[in-house]
Amino acid sequence: MLQLLDTFEAFITNGMEKKINRREFIRKSGTLGVITAGASMIPGIGACSLLSPSADISVVSGAGYFANTLKAIDLIGGMKKFIPEGSTVGLLINSDFDIPGTYVNPDVAIAAVKSIFDAGAQSIICLQKVKEEYWERSSYYESHKDILSTLKQVETNVFPSEYNDDDFIKLTDLDNNKALKETEVVKAWLECDVFVNIPICKHHASTLLTGAMKNIMGVSTRKANVTFHLGSGVRNDPDYLAQCIVDQNLVRKSDLCIMDATEFITDNGPSGPGTLKKPQKIIAGADMVAIDAIAAEILGYSPGEILCVVKGHESGLGNKEYSDYNLVELNA
Amino acid sequence: MKLQKLIILFFFILIGFAGISQNIMEPKDLIPANDEIVNWQLIDSVNTYTDEDLYMYINGGADLYLEYGFNKLGSCKYRNRLASKIILEVYQMKNDAGAFGVFTINSSGKGKKIEIGNEAVQYDYYLHFWKQNYYVRCASTVKSEGVIDTLQQLAKQVASKIELPGKKPELFVLFNKTGYPFKQVKYFKGQVALANIFNFSHGSVAGFNEGISGKLDDKMVFVFSYENEKQRREWFASLKGKMNMSMLFDQYTTVEDGFTVKDRMGIMLSFKPVGKYILAIKGMDWPEAQPVFEKTSTNLP
Structure with missing residues (x-):
């Protein structure tokens, strides 16, 4: 509650909030960035939403990524809504890159970790190993060293990961899936009580968008991931790749997504280096398809151009029509 | 007369093979050693990836290089005393067109053209160029003053070891x-x-x-x-x-x-x-x- 009040105070002082629908979202300029600026011209709107948080998806814009991540979580009802007391949380952070704009800003990830522990989680396990040097890139590292040191890790899930019986499990009974009939995934992903997905919005040469759905390839072995690319028998089959990504997400959906759309590459993805864009946005919500649809627009595509979004919607993984949700945007 | 023609043909084939073997260098042999770059040290050894092994190096996005006719990659990292890192990648493509193609697709149009290799573009924390059938990219993990000079130095060293300029499609x-x-x-x-x-x-x-x-x-x-x-x-x-x-x-x-x-x-x-x-x-x-x-x-x- 205190956190919410802190956020509210910050909101009253610094920011403005506005509930928007999709038509409005796109109409103002075709990009989300300008909409935020537009919203900031209308003071005082939206305080009621903060007092009775009911947003399904939040988009928080501004320079303070750590604080904005906390705000984004608060706007969708707070972390307690997603984390039962004493639960084990599996955390998947897209962290294993070196080049600017290719990995989740560690400020965002540290804010998420803090929020999860504050909500009463017993433990957090990083489903893909997060290296110490990743955390060290954040100015919040020193002040959060203690909680970061308690994070458990799937040590062997580091790119390019290989199967081992201790940490991975082979799933061979995926007959209901359209493309992915078997895969190898981290056991802890299936065993954790809550799965929190922390992707970055960035360009990807094959799928155009690396977002929430694509991030799921982080829980499988490299061998399994290569079959996503080559398994149809045709090299570079974008349909098959997208369907495999969706199929693996159907094994277990994210309970919460916190997407970093603060600073990212718009070409040469996913490894970069590439052209950097800085929309400074954090998006939070439970529906990864809707979040990827928003991310697609931030990146400059229509959701219909991103095969994962289209197939995720068709497969019932989520709803690409994010205007169906209560979406709240805050310019912090 | 027929035999004479055959001998001439054989001679030209031999010259052709000799030419290829002279011009095609292993990517790892193009990578500058420690003593060639001032204040920067190679971290570990140079890693080489061939054909679909590229999926083991590129965490997403290998498809693009394979589509252009990827052959072999030599990759390494350099570190300075401030612990900044530079990643150098030398992609050997199956032909010049492949190297040129990767260069064009990876060019955003926002960089600054510089004189390295056949064509080169420099951005604020990385640069890339193509020459012959090689596409080369070096990037810093941080944006810092002076790093561009090092990137250029590295790129020039690599380019100097590639013999031919390369032909555009x-x-x-x-x-x-x-x-x-x-x-x-x-x-x-x-x-x-x-x-x-x-x-x-x-x-x-x-x-x-x-x-x-x-x-x-x-x-x-x-x-x-x-x-x-x-x-x-x-x-x-x-x-x-x-x-x-x-x-x-x-x-x-x-x-x-x-x-x-x-x-x-x-x-x-x-x-x-x-x-x-x-x-x-x-x-x-x-x-x-x-x-x-x-x-x-x-x-x-």
């Missing part, structure tokens, strides 16, 4: 002969690269061997080249069907031997078959596109 040469001031010219070999230039509705433009695109202000011109006219005819018929049904385009209209559609932003696209080529222009309606189609197609064989 014929399609590029012909495209440039139109005289139009094309910007951000991209040479592509398949769907992955094409989707990164413009999304023609998930593979509706397919079957081409190679293609090229260039920007004319806010317009964009594409040339797709097919094996022969028969194949082009088949793929064009398929393209018409797909564009007519596409969720991303509407207002499909047949005009003369081509057709037009509008994309989701209301921008017109015009398509025209010419011999073994399909020409497409984004941002021009059919009458406006005609002179551009004509000028572009006169240079195509």
Whole structure:
């Protein structure tokens, strides 16, 4: 509650909030960035939403990524809504890159970790190993060293990961899936009580968008991931790749997504280096398809151009029509 | 007389092989050693990846390089005393066109042209160039003053070890002969690269061997080249069907031997078959596109 009040105070002082629908979202300029600026011209709107948080998806814009991540979580009802007391949380952070704009800003990830522990989680396990040097890139590292040191890790899930019986499990009974009939995934992903997905919005040469759905390839072995690319028998089959990504997400959906759309590459993805864009946005919500649809627009595509979004919607993984949700945007 | 001809032929084949072996160097042999770069040290050894092993190096995105004809990669990292890192990658492609193509697709048009290799572009924390059948990229993990000098130093060292400048694909040469001031010219070999230039509705433009695109202000011109006219005819018929049904385009209209559609932003696209080529222009309606189609197609064989 205190956190919410802190956020509210910050909101009253610094920011403005506005509930928007999709038509409005796109109409103002075709990009989300300008909409935020537009919203900031209308003071005082939206305080009621903060007092009775009911947003399904939040988009928080501004320079303070750590604080904005906390705000984004608060706007969708707070972390307690997603984390039962004493639960084990599996955390998947897209962290294993070196080049600017290719990995989740560690400020965002540290804010998420803090929020999860504050909500009463017993433990957090990083489903893909997060290296110490990743955390060290954040100015919040020193002040959060203690909680970061308690994070458990799937040590062997580091790119390019290989199967081992201790940490991975082979799933061979995926007959209901359209493309992915078997895969190898981290056991802890299936065993954790809550799965929190922390992707970055960035360009990807094959799928155009690396977002929430694509991030799921982080829980499988490299061998399994290569079959996503080559398994149809045709090299570079974008349909098959997208369907495999969706199929693996159907094994277990994210309970919460916190997407970093603060600073990212718009070409040469996913490894970069590439052209950097800085929309400074954090998006939070439970529906990864809707979040990827928003991310697609931030990146400059229509959701219909991103095969994962289209197939995720068709497969019932989520709803690409994010205007169906209560979406709240805050310019912090 | 026959034997004489055979000997001459054999002689030329030998020369050819000798030439190839002289010009093709292992990527790892192009990477500067510790004593060649001041204040920077190689971290570990140079890693080499061949063909589909590239998936073990690139965490997503290997498809693009494989599409362009990837052969071998040499990759390494350098570290300085401030613990900054530089990543150097030397991609050996199967031919010069592949190296040129990767260079064009990875160029955003926002960098600064510099004199390294055949063509090079420098950005604020990385640079890349192509020379012969090599595509080379070096990037710093941090933006810091002075790092660009080191990147340039590294790139020059690599470029100096590559013997030949490299040849641009014929399609590029012909495209440039139109005289139009094309910007951000991209040479592509398949769907992955094409989707990164413009999304023609998930593979509706397919079957081409190679293609090229260039920007004319806010317009964009594409040339797709097919094996022969028969194949082009088949793929064009398929393209018409797909564009007519596409969720991303509407207002499909047949005009003369081509057709037009509008994309989701209301921008017109015009398509025209010419011999073994399909020409497409984004941002021009059919009458406006005609002179551009004509000028572009006169240079195509």
